[in-house]
Amino acid sequence: MAPKLIIVIPCYNEEKVLPITAPVFLNKLVDLINIGKIDEESKIMFVNDGSKDCTWEIISGLAKEDDHFCGIEQSRNRGHQNAVLAGLMEAKDLCDITISIDCDGQDDINAIDEMVDEYAKGSEIVYGVRNNRDTDTFFKRFTAQSFYKLLSSMGVETIYNHADYRLISSRALKELAKFEEVNLFLRGMVPLVGFKSTAVYYSRNERMAGESHYPLSKMLALAIDGITSLSIKPIRFITGLGLLVALFSFIGIIWAFINQMLGQTVSGWSSTICVVCFIGGIQLISLGVLGEYIGKIYLEVKHRPRYIISERTYLKDGEMKFVKKEI
Ligand code: UDP
Ligand code: MG
Secondary structure (H helix, E strand, C coil): CCCEEEEEEEEEECCCHHHHHHHHHHHHHHHHHHEEEEEEEEEEEEEEECCCCCCCHHHHHHHHCCCEEEHHHHHHHHCCHHHHHEEEEHHHCCCCCCEHHHHHHCCCCHHHHHHHHHCCCCCCEEEEECCCCCCCCCCHHHHHHHHHHHHHCCCCCCCCCCEEEEEEEEHHHHHHHCCCCCCCCHHHHHHCCCCCCCEEEEEECCCCCCCCCCCCCHHHHHHHHHHHHHHHHHHHHHHHHHHHHHHHHHHHHHHHHHHHCCCCCCCCCHHHHHHHHHHHHHHHHHHHHHHHHHHHHHHHHHCCCCCCHHHHHHHCCEEEEEECCCC
């Protein structure tokens, strides 16, 4: 039997691009239903991440026009990762497989066919991996590549050039639901779920309209979150550095002592200042890294909800039943 698919699409201030990409997603879904690859009850689920423009109105309109569309709204903006998780957790009991994809048309939807094929062959997770970065600026390409390299050097297992375009079966999602962390970095968490997984390759296009929500500051924040939520290597690195500095200091003390004994002490103001600044800098960086982890613990122990759904374009009735709200 063909699997029921829900395509989960996070949207934040996307009124410009949604009217262009929604029909593209719909055509793909209908095509897949027609060739019998997926169940006819398959859906496209938009997750409105507290947009400040007309995104939710557009989503509600689409859901009214066509039963293949549905939408959930978050009570406020919580960021891309939380929006994707909200959609996946909502969908996990309603279907057999989910595919998460951005709403801006950058990711090639034709990879969906191959993802569903891979699922049919037994993979529970199928990663969409970009096979080139030609459409990126040099800066974006450089920062993104450094990001993946840094993550792997810190021991965080991620799939190179894979963002959040992936198929996850509901079986794997039920296990992902047990990962209760508040600091979300799905790219690092999903490989930890395990199960048979594979990758499909696609080329990434330019955004169809609107602007990216990932400026350098947000990319850096995501990188720091990714590392500190999944690896304790930076803390180990600090300990190692501390030991190294202590060793050098010890040698320095002996050297100073011998010089003192031999009566060769020099008036070393500049060298003293250098050492003080160096040690001071290292201490501040170390404190910052430790603080980052303590901040993470602080956020985790509060255990606040990762998403709050304030509206749905349908009423959920235990099983896969999409009833329009107005009825
Ligand atoms: N997004 C979201 N919440 C946010 C920021 C972004 O749901 O706070 C969505 C956005 O609508 C898009 C996806 O996340 O579907 C990726 O964002 P974007 O295209 O701006 O990032 P980029 O592709 O430039 O990395
Ligand atoms: Mg994008």
